[in-house]
Amino acid sequence: MYKKPLIDLQNGKLSITFSGELTLNTIAKIEKEMEIVKTYSFSQLQLDFYSLDFLDTAGALFIYDLKKYFTQKEIEVNILLEDETQQSTLVLVEKNMKNTHKFVPKKQKSFLEQTGELFYSYVIGLISFLEFFGKLFASNLRYMISLKNIRFKEIAFEINESAIRALGIIALTSFLIGLVVAYQSAYQLKIYGANIFIVDMLGISIFRELAPLITAIVIAGRSGSAYAAQIGAMKITQELDAMKTMGFEPFAFLVLPRIIALVIMMPILIFVADMMAMLGGMIVANIDLNISSSLFIDRFMEVVAAKHFFVGIVKGPFFAFLIASIGIYRGLMVKDDTQSIGFNTTKSVVESIFAVIICDAIFSIAFTNLGI
């Protein structure tokens, strides 16, 4: 219960009598009263707590602060407190407050310092990624020397897990992409009466660019992120440490099988994507542009060279390597807290899609310059 403190000022001596409870719930109001008191002028202060029913640590802290404030202003403070428990609360607070130091706020870093640190962390990140590649290469050498070391069982498991199970979604996505691209271009081609050229357009764009990219993006989102999360979780539960102490090199058991599985399967997935996207395009050509499927296939055989198909397929293993290694690298970067799993999983998807697009751009330039 809050009871208003009685304030009495006589000949430079101020006495405040507290009654009721002095707790977390009441000091807010009392604090306001004290603000007014602080404007008074007096040379002696008497705080009377004789009729106080209850005092908690917040209340005691309030008394402590009050005393400190007025003592600093060179006003003599006299505390009248009788109850033993209340006294011990006050003593406890006083003792603890003397030992604490004010929290030092973190120093704000200057813009230059921040930029430097950011840049430095990028450099360190790049170096650690290169270190990962180096290790990957070294363990590749060590384990690929003999067939016996290759873990076929794990590779087969990963092929099923990260590629075969992704077939459905890849087939559907690429079918829809084929459909949409054909539908959009059909309208434009009709204007020029160039209906038949839809075959050239679809064949080249899908085989060379669209199918590999769509497949890579789906796999990055589906399997790359799964790698990062799985390996990250294994790191948190110390499974990776356990493997190391048992002499199972995580690179041989976890990393290589995943990379090899994706490298093997990516071209096959791209092939499926090619076929499904062309099927989508063919259906639209049939309905929208009246190109029968036999005409479509005839024209296709005539104008779309096999090289376009191979250009797309060749990109597969490179994309697969990037996706798998970035996913796993991000998994290994997970620190000992659950938040960093989410952070690194997100990063793995963003970085691997970015890496795939960069890689694709390099391929485009290279193939164009080579005249393929």
Added chain:
Amino acid sequence: MELIKVRNVRTVFGEKIIHDGLNLTINEGEIYGLLGPSGCGKTTLLREMVLLQEFTSGSIELLGKKLENISEKDAQSLRYQWGVLFQFGALFSSLTLKENVALPLVEYTGLSRKMIDEIVRFKINLVGLKAEDANLYPSEISGGMRKKAGLARALAMDPKLLFLDEPTSGLDPISAREFDTLILKLREMLGLTIVMVSHDLQSIYDTLDKVAIIDNKKIVYEGTLKEVTNVKSDFIESFFGKMK
């Protein structure tokens, strides 16, 4: 025989000094405890001994091999000779208990399936797990069982050395005492040398032969438990004081 010799080990993380010249010696057949306040680097030292972490300078010699410049081949041979129990078991979550224990045997030995099954059954029984639990996955069992299974896996290859990281933390007092008896029994039966990090006073008094106490980046005491209270250290006074 001296199995582990730690000499002048210094560990620095960034700007933080964790160990500043540690020296200790662990003899064959001992149950050796690493004690100290939290954050003093006990677990870090244990991790350095099992090659999970590198130290900045100094030398650790384990079973006659110096860890600071060990070759991959020697490291691998050490790994066959020790067993490590992690604080939370660190069982492989994709494998059942049985498969977890069998894994090192399957990978490293040419034993027949039947023989491996037999060994796994023995080890699982030895640590006090029931045979019907063997087909459960780590997510389906309690923390205490996970630790026991982790111990069974650590023992799978019949190691000479056993590293235990807080073996009784998180166990109820009854299981914790069972674990202590189990460790003593194992030492007697298999002649193991055991290095453990522990906070559990009862377990420390019941099992340890020798302790090293790390405080303020250094070893403040190494020796038997009897004389530990003679040493002046805040940690020792507050930790062992009550037991006097």
